[in-house]
Amino acid sequence: MATNQMWGGRFEKGNRSDVVAFNASIAFDQRLAKHDLIGSIAHAKMLTHTKILSELDGTQIIGGLEKLQEKLMAGKLVFSDTFEDIHMNIEHLLQQEIGDVAGKLHTARSRNDQTATDMHLFMKDEIVTIMSLLDELMEVVVTKAEMNVNTLMAGYTHLQHAQPISYAHYLMAYYEMFTRDRERFQSAYNSADQSPLGAAALAGTTFPIDREYSAQALHFAGNYQNSIDAVSDRDYLLDFLHASATLMMHLSRFCEEIIQWNSYEFGYIEISDEFATGSSIMPQKKNPDVAELIRGKTGRVYGSLFSLLTTLKGLPLAYDKDLQEDKEGVFDTIDTLKACVSLFTDMLASIQVKSDKLQASLKDDFSNATELADYLADKGLPFRQAHQVVGKLVHYGIANNVPLQKMSLTQLQEFEPLIADDVYDVLDPENAVARRISLGSTGFDQVKYQIKQAKETLTQK
Numbered sequence: 001m002a003t004n005q006m007w008g009g010r011f012e013k014g015n016r017s018d019v020v021a022f023n024a025s026i027a028f029d030q031r032l033a034k035h036d037l038i039g040s041i042a043h044a045k046m047l048t049h050t051k052i053l054s055e056l057d058g059t060q061i062i063g064g065l066e067k068l069q070e071k072l073m074a075g076k077l078v079f080s081d082t083f084e085d086i087h088m089n090i091e092h093l094l095q096q097e098i099g100d101v102a103g104k105l106h107t108a109r110s111r112n113d114q115t116a117t118d119m120h121l122f123m124k125d126e127i128v129t130i131m132s133l134l135d136e137l138m139e140v141v142v143t144k145a146e147m148n149v150n151t152l153m154a155g156y157t158h159l160q161h162a163q164p165i166s167y168a169h170y171l172m173a174y175y176e177m178f179t180r181d182r183e184r185f186q187s188a189y190n191s192a193d194q195s196p197l198g199a200a201a202l203a204g205t206t207f208p209i210d211r212e213y214s215a216q217a218l219h220f221a222g223n224y225q226n227s228i229d230a231v232s233d234r235d236y237l238l239d240f241l242h243a244s245a246t247l248m249m250h251l252s253r254f255c256e257e258i259i260q261w262n263s264y265e266f267g268y269i270e271i272s273d274e275f276a277t278g279s280s281i282m283p284q285k286k287n288p289d290v291a292e293l294i295r296g297k298t299g300r301v302y303g304s305l306f307s308l309l310t311t312l313k314g315l316p317l318a319y320d321k322d323l324q325e326d327k328e329g330v331f332d333t334i335d336t337l338k339a340c341v342s343l344f345t346d347m348l349a350s351i352q353v354k355s356d357k358l359q360a361s362l363k364d365d366f367s368n369a370t371e372l373a374d375y376l377a378d379k380g381l382p383f384r385q386a387h388q389v390v391g392k393l394v395h396y397g398i399a400n401n402v403p404l405q406k407m408s409l410t411q412l413q414e415f416e417p418l419i420a421d422d423v424y425d426v427l428d429p430e431n432a433v434a435r436r437i438s439l440g441s442t443g444f445d446q447v448k449y450q451i452k453q454a455k456e457t458l459t460q461k
Helices: 017-023 027-049 053-071 086-098 100-106 110-147 168-191 211-215 226-231 233-262 288-313 321-350 355-360 369-378 383-400 407-414 425-429 429-434 444-460
Strands: 152-157 160-168
Touching: 027 053, 027 086, 027 100, 027 110, 027 211, 027 321, 053 100, 053 160, 086 100, 086 110, 110 168, 110 226, 110 233, 110 321, 110 444, 152 168, 152 355, 152 429, 160 168, 160 429, 168 233, 168 444, 233 288, 233 321, 288 321, 369 383, 369 425, 383 407, 425 429
Parallel strands: none
Antiparallel strands: 152 160
């Protein structure tokens, strides 16, 4: 029994039903239908422009594709795994729409460059959407920071109180991370902004096509310069997945702190009821489920990156069926990322910052020890000696349950005679923050400058 597949001319037998199902990708690649039609219209226009197709055939094919676009928008296109993938489905539907002339659309084109073109177009659109969501997130971070410039908190290293900082300064650290994330997505966009259309299966074509015409019609910045590379390249997907994994890592770190700080032990913030759930048995519980789930989904995105890297690592050039595995992980990552960024943005905007609790955590925590060491260094004591002196004072304070700012001048001078009564201004947490004047520091003026720069940058986007 001969196969009825569009590619089945040299085959005497058709595939078994389980092989057809195993090979089929229509279940997931149908989401490329919009871009497959866009790419096909551009290809048909190029074939007509170069007179490879007659005006009559070109007009008929383009008209048929535009009708399929209308049906797709109306939700009236039905796909079948009988035709394996989105490309064969569209070709079959076009044939039903306009007859055998539909077969001329595939002139000078292979499914290899066709699927690559679809994915490039799709990724460009999705990356633009993700960058827009990132911009919204960064705007919320900056707004939240602007509201909390004078909110004091303990900065941490090793999850131990380190030095007093502005809460806004803490938030702006994440703004910087998200800025780098956006740059990575822009780089991924640039990688995707090259047209593989016209590379055909791997060797190009004997037809006098115009790849520049096609690229311009599809709004690509340029063309792949090597036809083998055009159909086998998935670096642009790796760039996207790497950017996604890094963004999810940043969100996960932020979520970890939100989860901790929302706890009874910290109580620095409170998550809105909209982004928390209760317990089926413990009435008092308010669980930070959204933050926890974003943290959990980070591993899912990592998995997509590692999966595609592993798929690609042993592939010979040019196209292999393994490359069909490039899509599901990318699609899942896109859906995961958009949901996580959108929910995180709204959750962050609604978080209540408990400034009194944050400031109270600085009361007896010795996080002003560095201020005292800097004070002594400013008085002429070598910093290493100053460090030793302050270390002994901290040890004394812990043993006697008295913070540095509550020690008498006499007690302080027993450890170092250079200490004078002006030291108490230095030990005040608010003054400790205000005195930080280096570029990018937590000083109030510096934080305001960071926020001003960020707002100007976001306004330009």
